[in-house]
Amino acid sequence: MAEDSSHPRICILGTGEFARALGARFRRYGVPFWFGSRDPARRPTGLLKEVIEKSTVKNVEEACTESDIIILAIHRRHYGLLERCETHLDDKILVDVSNEPGSELGFERLATMFPKCAITKAFNTASSRAMALDEGPCVYVCGNDEAARRVLLRMAARIGLPAVDYGRLGNGGALEEQVNRLFPGWGWPCLVVMVISAFWIVFAACRAFKLRKNPYSPERLPTNVANKIVGAIAATCLGMAYFPGCLVAFVQLARGSKNVDLPKIIDQWLGIRQQLGLFALILATLHVILSLVLISPAYFPHWYPEAIDGKRFANGTPPDPLGPIRMTWIGETVILLGALAMVALVLIGIATLPAISRSLGWREWRCVQSHMGFACLLLTTCHVVMRGAPVWLNKSVKDVIPTVSFLSLLLPWLTVGMRLVLYTPCLYRRVARIRSGEFSKYADSGSAGKDGIKKETDDGAVGDLSIVV
Ligand SMILES: NC(=O)C1=CN([C@@H]2O[C@H](COP(=O)(O)OP(=O)(O)OC[C@H]3O[C@@H](n4cnc5c(N)ncnc54)[C@H](OP(=O)(O)O)[C@@H]3O)[C@@H](O)[C@H]2O)C=CC1
Ligand SMILES: [Fe+3]
Structure with missing residues (x-):
């Protein structure tokens, strides 16, 4: 031509x-x-x-x-x-x-x-x-x-x-x-969420209909039990989105370097955090909708002082279903914490939209994804604890541990705990120094040292995007 x-x-x-x-x-x-x-x-x-x-x-x-x-x-x-x-x-x-x-x-x-x-x-x-x-x-x-x-x-x-x-x-x-290509990068996250979902569906159903002292009737499956399952999956996904970052920070602290050889599974886990976070957002939205539908003394009796089990006032007379029944501070606080967690999660989700994330600087991005992520996780755990505490306080430890809400908090709790430790000033500064390229333990220059740790040769001024505390 x-x-x-x-x-x-x-x-x-x-x-x-x-x-x-x-x-x-x-x-x-x-x-x-x-x-x-x-x-x-x-x-x-x-x-x-x-x-x-x-x-x-x-x-x-x-x-x-x-x-x-x-x-x-x-x-x-x-x-x-x-x-x-x-x-x-x-x-x-x-x-x-x-x-x-x-x-x-x-x-x-x-x-x-x-x-x-x-x-x-x-x-x-x-x-x-x-x-x-x-x-x-x-x-x-x-x-x-x-x-x-x-x-x-x-x-x-x-x-x-x-x-x-x-x-x-x-x-x-x-x-x-x-x-x-069809949704590249979503295969593994979908599989992981399916496995988590299968676990919670089986566990929550067994617990609700078999293992409880007062088993639920099957009519409560579509919304009430489903809501517990959705909440548990959302909390687990959220925990899974933030846990590996903390784990890596501890490994980096232990090794004194930001370049650490991680097992392949942790690398892959780090690579699907964003998708897990988005799944958490979707499921949390569903949880909010179902909870709003269910809010009433019949489903959340511990949030309403006038009703005992949603059926009777303290003086023994049944409540007027149309009468004004207000929540206790516990009920209101649970809702506030849940709403704040949801807002934080939505903001994090918005920040992952390509048009928005492109406009964010590294520090801004880190602030949203890391610090707001932590805030969201903390609010979520507080929300579930406040929700469960009135029931847990009246039960023995062995009755509390196998509840869906308690078990679904294990990973978020662990993550929050690790993050709180990492937020202590001395460790926070140390992690920041390590990530900016400074070495403590193996400070000599060169390539891979003992324990398979890669030595840094660059000035490492920029933090490692793939590993966020
Ligand atoms: N649609 C889209 O958004 C995009 C399409 N493409 C590609 O563009 C190409 C056309 O796609 P699209 O316009 O959607 O397809 P259509 O089916 O709408 O149009 C195909 C055209 O091919 C002509 N044609 C020639 N020989 C035959 C035949 N034996 N049988 C039937 N039609 C014949 C026809 O025009 P006439 O009857 O006048 O001869 C027909 O209108 C594809 O290769 C597709 O992959 C790429 C990117 C986006
Ligand atoms: Fe909730």
Whole structure:
């Protein structure tokens, strides 16, 4: 492809969803083009059909023969369509926009079919929906012909799309992977949460319906028991999100270095903390909704002084269900602590949104993720303790330990305890020094020392993002 073609003739092959969205953009920016269709006379249908009505539509042979750039807005399995005009395609730029998981890569197929063409991969990361937006999505262009790549980069810029040179054609596979991947990084967190959920569902159900002195009736499963389960899973996820950071801080303290070799499982655990935190947020929201529905003397008798077990006043008469019954300070405090924990969790969740986290500096990010995370964990444990304390105080230790609320607090308690220890001024300063690259125990320079500890050689001015206390 000759690079001097600053106004190349453009053909969008196909009149489907993607073709129409791209065509709409060409029209909006006044860039001439035409469509190539198997049936140019057919009445267009579907979204943006007016783009077809207002544009030139040629038959496939004519459209391709008369163009310099052919954008293949058709499915990969239909690339054989181009064979009709094969003899006229030499030196033209063929643009593969396809994303089809599992099949042969489109650009590879085109390269085999048309070795004399400049094959490129572009636009595949831009959905037709995104193309309709004013701002437009970022477009990546790759291809072995540098001049062809430049032509496409210019063309994308002409229709208002930021474009990135993605190098050789072989990189096209990565571009497709980017589009075809399904929630990358969520596999392990989902599995972990499923295991935690299975444990709490079985345990809470056994406890509620079998092991309690006064077993619940099965009607209490959908909301009352479910709410306990959801709360327990949320607390466990929250504990699991913050526990490994504390563990690592202690290991760093013990080793006197920020670079410590961790078992693979801890590394993986550190890598899924954000997802665990988001699961905690979702489940805590569900817990709040269910709790709000349930709040009444019948479900939370210890929050209402006038009612005994939600059935009778202290003087023995049943309460008027419509009468004004106010909570004790315990009930109100439980709600306050839960609401504050929820607000902290929501703020942490908001800070993980890409647009927000990008705008935060390292110290701000750390403040939200680490300190607010600790506050959230502390408020959560206080909320559950306040909720359980009136019941626990009237029970023996052996009756308290197997309760769902007590057991669900074990990991959060441990984490809060470790964090409180790490917040003591001497340890806090020491961790900060270690993370800024200072050594205590193994201060000599060099590479790996005894115990497999890596020695730092940089000045380590920046804290280690992956390990937050
Ligand atoms: N939709 C999207 O958001 C995106 C799509 N893509 C890629 O763009 C390509 C087109 O996708 P999309 O527009 O959604 O698909 P559509 O099914 O909406 O359109 C495909 C078009 O292919 C043409 N075509 C050519 N030969 C045949 C044939 N034998 N049978 C049926 N149709 C044929 C048709 O046009 P005609 O009848 O005029 O010949 C048809 O309109 C795909 O490779 C897809 O992976 C990439 C990124 C995003
Ligand atoms: Fe609660």
